[in-house]
Amino acid sequence: MRHFSAARLIGILVILLPVVALLSLTVGTVSISWVEALSAVFGNSSSTQIDTILFDIRLPRILLAIFVGAVLASTGAVMQGLFRNPLADPSLIGVSSGASVGASIMIVTAGGAIQGGALVGLSLVSIGAFVGGFTATLLVYRLATSGLGTSVTTMLLAGIAIGALAGALNSLLSYFSDNDMLRQISLWQMGNLSGASWLKVFIMGVVAVLLMSLFPRDSKALNALLLGESEARHLGINVQRVKRRLIVLTALGVGVSVAVAGLVGFVGLIMPHIIRLMIGPDHRWLIPASGLAGAVLLVIADSLARVVVTPAELPTGILTAILGAPFFVVLLLQQRKDF
Amino acid sequence: MTMLAKDISLHLSGFDLLRNISLEVEAGKVTAIVGPNGAGKSSLLKVLTGDMPATKGAVYLNNRLLTQWLPLEKAQMLAVLPQHTLLNFSFTADEVVGLGRIPHQTGIIKDKQIIAEALDWVDASYLQRRFYTQMSGGEKQRVQLARVLAQIWQSSALGDQFLVLDEPTSAFDLSHQKLTLDIVRQLANKGVGVVMVVHDLNLAARCADNLVVIDGGLIVAQGSSEAVLTETLIEDVFGVKAIISEHPITKRPLVIT
Numbered sequence: 171m172r173h174f175s176a177a178r179l180i181g182i183l184v185i186l187l188p189v190v191a192l193l194s195l196t197v198g199t200v201s202i203s204w205v206e207a208l209s210a211v212f213g214n215s216s217s218t219q220i221d222t223i224l225f226d227i228r229l230p231r232i233l234l235a236i237f238v239g240a241v242l243a244s245t246g247a248v249m250q251g252l253f254r255n256p257l258a259d260p261s262l263i264g265v266s267s268g269a270s271v272g273a274s275i276m277i278v279t280a281g282g283a284i285q286g287g288a289l290v291g292l293s294l295v296s297i298g299a300f301v302g303g304f305t306a307t308l309l310v311y312r313l314a315t316s317g318l319g320t321s322v323t324t325m326l327l328a329g330i331a332i333g334a335l336a337g338a339l340n341s342l343l344s345y346f347s348d349n350d351m352l353r354q355i356s357l358w359q360m361g362n363l364s365g366a367s368w369l370k371v372f373i374m375g376v377v378a379v380l381l382m383s384l385f386p387r388d389s390k391a392l393n394a395l396l397l398g399e400s401e402a403r404h405l406g407i408n409v410q411r412v413k414r415r416l417i418v419l420t421a422l423g424v425g426v427s428v429a430v431a432g433l434v435g436f437v438g439l440i441m442p443h444i445i446r447l448m449i450g451p452d453h454r455w456l457i458p459a460s461g462l463a464g465a466v467l468l469v470i471a472d473s474l475a476r477v478v479v480t481p482a483e484l485p486t487g488i489l490t491a492i493l494g495a496p497f498f499v500v501l502l503l504q505q506r507k508d509f
Numbered sequence: 510m511t512m513l514a515k516d517i518s519l520h521l522s523g524f525d526l527l528r529n530i531s532l533e534v535e536a537g538k539v540t541a542i543v544g545p546n547g548a549g550k551s552s553l554l555k556v557l558t559g560d561m562p563a564t565k566g567a568v569y570l571n572n573r574l575l576t577q578w579l580p581l582e583k584a585q586m587l588a589v590l591p592q593h594t595l596l597n598f599s600f601t602a603d604e605v606v607g608l609g610r611i612p613h614q615t616g617i618i619k620d621k622q623i624i625a626e627a628l629d630w631v632d633a634s635y636l637q638r639r640f641y642t643q644m645s646g647g648e649k650q651r652v653q654l655a656r657v658l659a660q661i662w663q664s665s666a667l668g669d670q671f672l673v674l675d676e677p678t679s680a681f682d683l684s685h686q687k688l689t690l691d692i693v694r695q696l697a698n699k700g701v702g703v704v705m706v707v708h709d710l711n712l713a714a715r716c717a718d719n720l721v722v723i724d725g726g727l728i729v730a731q732g733s734s735e736a737v738l739t740e741t742l743i744e745d746v747f748g749v750k751a752i753i754s755e756h757p758i759t760k761r762p763l764v765i766t
Contacts, residue, residue: 254597390611396598397608400560401591405660406584406612451598 174448176455183462187236190466194232194473195224199481231366235472235486236465237378238363238431241423243464244385246438247445247457248416251392253322256446259439260424262329263417264306267336269428270359272302274343277354293365295358300429306332307421311414319410320417322399361434361487363472370430377426381419382461388412389453396451436491437464440498447501467494510571510669511535512587512702517556517566519549519726526552527563528726534719536669536702539693541717543710545747549726550706551592551675557704558589558673571668584612585665588657592675594649602628602636602644602652609659623662627655632688646680654689661701672696674705678712690716710764714738715756722746738762 195207202220210224245260253262261267276298310332314325344355391412394402399409427434442460449455471489478484512534519527527549534540534557542550555561557568559575568575570587578586588609596605606627610620628634631651641649654677661670674693678686693703693716707713713720714734721731724746730737743751743764754763 254595256598393604394608394611396600397594397596397605398591401589401594403560403580404558404584404587404589405608406581408580446598450604451600452604 172448172450176449176452176459179445179449180455180459180462183459183466187462187466187469190469190473191232191236194235194469195228197473198223198228198476227366230368230371231363231472232469233371234363234366234374234430235468237371237374238427238434239437239464239466239468240461241374241378241381241427241464242434242438243441243467244381244457244461245420245423246464247442247453247460248385248388248392248420249438250442250446251395251451251453251456252413252416253326254396254398255326256443257439258326260420261333261438262326263421264310264329264332264336265303265421265424266428266433267333267340268306268309269299269303269425270433271306271336271339271343272298272300273358273428273432274298274340274347274355275302277351277358278343278347296370296429299358299432300425303425303428304421306336307417307425311417320413322413357485358432359487360485361432361490362485363431363434363468363475364483365430374426374430377423381423382458384415384419385457386454388416389457392416392453393451432485432487434468434487434490436487436494437467440494441467444494444498444501447505511569512557512571512671512704513569514553514557514563515567515569517563517568519552519556519561520564521552526726527556529566530723530726530728531566532557532721532728532731534671534702534704536671537697537700538718539697539703539705539716540719540721541713542704542706542721542723543708543713544723548723550723552726553723554589554673554675554704554706558587559583560589570671581612582667584660585670586661586668587671587673588660589673590653590657590675590677592679594653596641596649599640599642601638601640602633602655603638605641605652606655606659609656609662612660613663615663623659624655627659627662628652630658630692631655632685647682647685650677650680651685654692658692658696661696664700669700669702671702671704674703676706676708678707678709686712710738710743711756714762714764715759734762738764 192204192207196202196204200223206220207224210220242260249260249262250256250258273295276294280294310325310328313328314320344352347355391407394405394407403409441464442456445456445460445463449459467490471493472486475484475486475489514530514532517527517530530553544550556563570578603624606624607620610623628637631654633648633651633655636644636648636652641652657672661672664670678689681689697703717734719731720734720737722729722737722742729746730742738753740751740753743749749766752765754765756763
């Protein structure tokens with residue numbers, strides 16, 4: 171039996187997300203009480219210093235965490251459905267490894283230009299990551315597409331091949347970079363939300379809203395696809411079109427996420443998995459619930475990242491795994507007991 | 510109306526899987542396809558249902574080229590039960606059967622009722638809330654059968670409906686084999702055209718209005734089971750000596766090997 175009804179879980183998450191976000195506003199190097207935070211959010215602030223911390227630093231960061239978390243977890247759910255594999259994650263289509271190479275190239279070649287070098291307010295690293303991620307996905311998709319359609323098995327293999335190639339390129343770039351670049355590359359690969367700005371929030375927000383409003387129309391198709399491609403076709407689904415649409419949306423979502431926050435691992439792989447264990451594989455509920463849960467997880471992880479080693483910060487990606495993994499293990503143990 | 514394969518051939522990586530096959534599946538009739546392993550039965554079903562394009566020839570559904578129907582229209586007239594369905598996600602039986610309602614816009618309440626009735630028909634009501642991943646092979650196959658039944662539960666305004674079954678009884682015990690034959694017969698009486706691949710010749714003889722024998726990618730015989738099932742044919746096609754008798758009750762041919 172399932173432990174949760176889908177509606178109940180989504181209800182809980184919808185309440186939990188703003189609560190967590192508000193709490194997150196109060197934590198950091200400077201602690202601000204939630205009364206102060208609330209009143210500042212509603213327009214009567216007590217000091218300009220608090221205003222600056224809240225609106226220039228914490229709020230954009232929290233919103234970015236919400237959008238990135240939602241996009242990573244919902245695209246994870248979509249990819250697991252499309253590949254009919256609960257262990258698939260968005261990086262399977264090459265987007266993460268490609269983004270990683272793009273970012274490394276920028277860090278190594280643009281070197282000193284990075285601090286000042288920005289295009290329309292986005293760092294060159296972000297742009298490099300997005301271009302790299304999107305190019306790799308396109309490559310994987312083209313490799314797997316023939317006259318007969320796109321083979322997800324070939325895509326899986328092509329993703330591994332492109333991933334290996336990207337890994338090698340990354341190592342090569344690391345090998346030729348100096349200490350400072352090396353540190354930047356590895357920090358970027360851990361995923362970090364500290365670079366949040368309102369522009370990034372805006373771009374990420376548009377992408378998140380776009381994905382969340384377009385995924386529902388394909389959720390029944392994804393349910394049918396769990397039976398197999400031929401079965402889905404016999405249920406009236408235009409499989410090739412659905413596949414193309416979902417892959418493009420995922421590449422866009424993950425590409426932008428990686429560009430603004432680096433490689434935040436774990437959320438896309440495990441969050442949909444956890445939600446599926448709780449409410450079952452129906453994508454009509456799985457996708458929105460995963461998105462909400464991913465947002466909650468990333469906000470919590472990022473809040474902790476700001477406080478555990480104050481005054482310094484930890485990269486967010488480390489904390490998503492530290493938080494999520496034990497929870498996942500508990501769920502697995504519980505499921506084993508149920509059998 | 511009919512599902513019609515006109516002179517189809519299928520070549521795949523240098524092999525002739527099907528050669529100049531013409532087959533007419535009539536609505537309201539049961540067509541059974543038999544033949545040895547590798548004869549091309551599954552290939553024929555794949556071409557017939559549009560899973561694979563024929564190298565030569567064409568398939569028509571209700572007098573229109575199969576490829577000219579929209580995917581959704583096709584799904585309202587044609588349901589297909591494959592031999593195996595690999596479903597590794599823990600849907601409940603209810604949810605699996607509910608997938609069969611995807612091509613229809615009948616609303617949740619009506620769909621729920623259809624799902625319950627379809628499960629009941631295949632003797633799987635008790636599985637309703639159980640997880641597909643935890644069922645036995647026969648239970649899974651019955652749930653999948655209920656899914657395709659739910660897909661063609663109500664007649665379609667677009668044309669006659671057809672159900673294609675690839676070895677539907679392979680995982681069933683005796684009572685569920687009989688149940689499947691009863692379901693197939695009732696569907697045919699309702700006007701659905703049924704095509705099924707079966708291995709058991711006696712099962713085929715019992716339910717088929719049109720028995721089609723395939724060997725080496727060719728149709729070697731078709732017609733009523735009495736006309737088709739002869740001792741020479743069985744020896745030619747299957748390489749087995751058999752005696753053809755008559756079933757004492759159904760009066761259908763009985764193959765004894």
